[in-house]
Amino acid sequence: MSSNPKLHKFFHRTPIQIRFNDIDQLSHVTNSVYQQYFDxxxxKYFTEVLQEKMNWEVEGLVLASITIDYIIPIRMWDNIEVLSKIYEIGNKSLKMRQEIFNNTTGEVAAVSKAVMVCFSNAAGKSIPIPHRWRELILSFEKDLQL
Incomplete structure (x- = not known):
């Protein structure tokens, strides 16, 4: 599937409560907090879509790479949510795009792209993405093509 953001349709949304301690001296959400929102x-995406809580000792997903593009500031009273989508899935890794959408302004405030690798802590190495996870992700992400 193309990584063109205009082609992505998000099926998962997570409302975010902005806390007073998220705000910096400029009255914006400080940049390091964006990562917490994406996390x-x-x-929430993986807990809901995979219908289980990850047991990282056996099989889990770990971040291998992450980028954040800051587009517009978020302010204390803005109503925001994180939109999440897996747009590519391989044998041992997958790619996720997330956006912080500001419902108050109607604009995307930030975009994150992440590569995650399936990992077994017990084995100490990467492992193939479990078939049950692959099926659940493909079922949820209706427009994901292999």
């Missing part, structure tokens, strides 16, 4: 969206 919350990613964890």
């Amino acid at each position: 919350l969206g990613r964890l």
Whole structure:
């Protein structure tokens, strides 16, 4: 599937509560907090889509790469949510795109792209993505093509 963001349709949304301590001296959400918002969206995505809690000792997903593009500032009283989508899945890894969407302004505030690798802590190495996860992701991401 193309990684062109205009082609992505998000099926997963995570509302985010902005906390007072998320705000910097400029009255914006500080940049390091964006990562926490993306983490919350990613964890909720996998818990809901995979219908289980990951047991990283046996099989889990670990971040191999992540980028964040900051587009517009988020302010204290903005209503925001994290949109999450897996847009590519391989044998041992997958790619996720996330956006922080500002419902107050109607704009995308930030975009994150991540590569995650399936990993067994007990084995100490990467492992193939479990078939049950692959099927659940493909079922959820209706427009994901292999």
